[in-house]
Amino acid sequence: MTGAPSRLAERLESLGRVLEIGAGIVPGGVADMATAAIDHATDRLRHGTDFTVVALAGATGSGKSSVFNAIVGEDIAPVGLTRPTTAEARAAVFGPKDAGPLLQWLGVRHRHGANGRAALDGLVLIDLPDHDSVEVSHRLQVDHFVAHVDLLIWVLDPQKYADQVLHERYLARLAAHGDVMAFLLHQSDLVEDAGHDAWRKDAVRLLAADGLADPAVIITSTVTGRGLEELATLLADRVAARNGALARIDADLRTVAAGLGELKTPPAEKDSRSDRRDLAAGLGEAAGAGAVSATVAAAFRHDAALATGWPFTRWLRRFRKHPLSRLRPPPPARSGSQTAIPIDEPRLQLALKSYADRRALSLSWAIGSRPSPAPRRRDLAGGPPSVGCSGSWGSLLRPAGSGC
Numbered sequence: 001m002t003g004a005p006s007r008l009a010e011r012l013e014s015l016g017r018v019l020e021i022g023a024g025i026v027p028g029g030v031a032d033m034a035t036a037a038i039d040h041a042t043d044r045l046r047h048g049t050d051f052t053v054v055a056l057a058g059a060t061g062s063g064k065s066s067v068f069n070a071i072v073g074e075d076i077a078p079v080g081l082t083r084p085t086t087a088e089a090r091a092a093v094f095g096p097k098d099a100g101p102l103l104q105w106l107g108v109r110h111r112h113g114a115n116g117r118a119a120l121d122g123l124v125l126i127d128l129p130d131h132d133s134v135e136v137s138h139r140l141q142v143d144h145f146v147a148h149v150d151l152l153i154w155v156l157d158p159q160k161y162a163d164q165v166l167h168e169r170y171l172a173r174l175a176a177h178g179d180v181m182a183f184l185l186h187q188s189d190l191v192e193d194a195g196h197d198a199w200r201k202d203a204v205r206l207l208a209a210d211g212l213a214d215p216a217v218i219i220t221s222t223v224t225g226r227g228l229e230e231l232a233t234l235l236a237d238r239v240a241a242r243n244g245a246l247a248r249i250d251a252d253l254r255t256v257a258a259g260l261g262e263l264k265t266p267p268a269e270k271d272s273r274s275d276r277r278d279l280a281a282g283l284g285e286a287a288g289a290g291a292v293s294a295t296v297a298a299a300f301r302h303d304a305a306l307a308t309g310w311p312f313t314r315w316l317r318r319f320r321k322h323p324l325s326r327l328r329p330p331p332p333a334r335s336g337s338q339t340a341i342p343i344d345e346p347r348l349q350l351a352l353k354s355y356a357d358r359r360a361l362s363l364s365w366a367i368g369s370r371p372s373p374a375p376r377r378r379d380l381a382g383g384p385p386s387v388g389c390s391g392s393w394g395s396l397l398r399p400a401g402s403g404c
C-alpha cells in the first residue's frame, strides 16, 4: 500500500485547488459534496488504516442484527419480532487493538470485543438501525454511517430488495461506490432453491439500473447458514488488504469527479472573447486608460465649444489650457526600462490573474464533459481501483496510473 495514501493526498489537494479556483462557479451541491469528501478523508485518515469499518445496512427486519450476531459468533445484538428492533448503532471490534478513538469519531456508543475469528482481526463491524424507519433518528444515523464507513454490506430480504427508497435514496447515489459495497440476498431460506437464480438476476438488474455494474452479491440465511462463510471470507479479504479506508475515499473522489465532469460551460470561443474583453478593460484601467478617455472627452467638448459656442464664451475659452496638454508625456526617463505612462501595478496583476483563472476554468471544462463510465468491481487487494477518463476537472482527481 505504500504510495497510495500520498497519491490520494495529491488528489485531495487537487480537489481543494479546484474548489478554490471555482469558488462561486462550481454549483453549491457539487461544492458541498467535494467539501464533505475532503473533510471525511482528512478525519478518516487521521485514524489510520489498520481498521476496516464495515456497516450492515438495510430495511427493518431484513436480518442485519442476525447477520451481525452470526459473524461475531455471539448474540450481542437484540433480534426481535417487533419492528424496528435496533435503535442505535452497535459495533463489534475484532482483535486486540484499541478502536476507541475511531469509534468515538464515528459516534458509536455500544461497543463489544470480538475475538472469535483471527482472520477478522482489524474488523470493526457495525449493526445499523433500519434505513426505512418510521423513526427519523434511525434514518439520520444510517445516513451518517453510509457517509463514513469503509465498506457497506446491504442486507436485502425477499420482500424489500426492490424497495424504491433503497435504490433511489441510497444505491443510485452510490454508483461510484461499487467497490466498497456488497449485497446479501438474505432470508434465502424463505425462497425456494429453484428461485434463487432468478432472485439474484433480478437484484443484479436493479443494481445495474442504479449504475452498479458487477456487484458483489451473496445469497445468505442465518437459518440455514448459507453464504455466511462466503461473507466471512469477503470480510477477511478486505481486512487483510488494509486499504478499506483508502478505497472508500477513492470512491468518494470518483463521485465528486463525476459531479465536476458534468458541469457544462458556454461555447469556448464565446467564453474566450468575453474573457479577452475583460482582460483588455483591466489592462486599460491599469494603464490609466480611464483618465485618458476622460481627458479626450474634455478636449472634444473644449474644441466643440470653440467652434460652435457663443462668441463671448469662445473668446473666454481661448485663455484656458487645452485638456490634451495634460496628457503630455513626462520628461524622458533615466533608465530605459521606465515607461512613459505609470502603470497601476496592483490593477495590472489583478487583471492578469483573473484572466488566467477564468481561462484555466474554461479550458478544463472545454476539454470534455463526458460522464465517467461506472467503475468496475475489482479486487481491492489488487491496488488502487481503475477509473474512466472523463477529461474534465474530474480528471484531476483520477488515481495515478489510470491510463488516461
Ligand SMILES: Nc1nc2c(ncn2[C@@H]2O[C@H](COP(=O)(O)OP(=O)(O)OP(=O)(O)O)[C@@H](O)[C@H]2O)c(=O)[nH]1
Pocket (backbone or CB within 6 Å): 058, 059, 060, 061, 062, 063, 064, 065, 066, 067, 078, 079, 080, 081, 082, 083, 084, 085, 086, 087, 128, 129, 130, 186, 187, 188, 189, 190, 220, 221, 222, 223, 224
Ligand atoms: N427465515 C429467516 N428469518 C430470519 C433470517 N435472519 C433474520 N431472520 C428473522 O427476521 C427477523 C428480523 O431480524 P433482525 O436481525 O432483528 O432484523 P434487523 O434487520 O436487525 O431489524 P431492525 O433492527 O428492526 O432493523 C427476526 O425474527 C429474525 O429471526 C433468515 O435468514 N431467515
Ligand SMILES: [Mg+2]
Pocket (backbone or CB within 6 Å): 064, 065, 066, 077, 078, 079, 085, 086, 127, 128, 129
Ligand atoms: Mg436490528
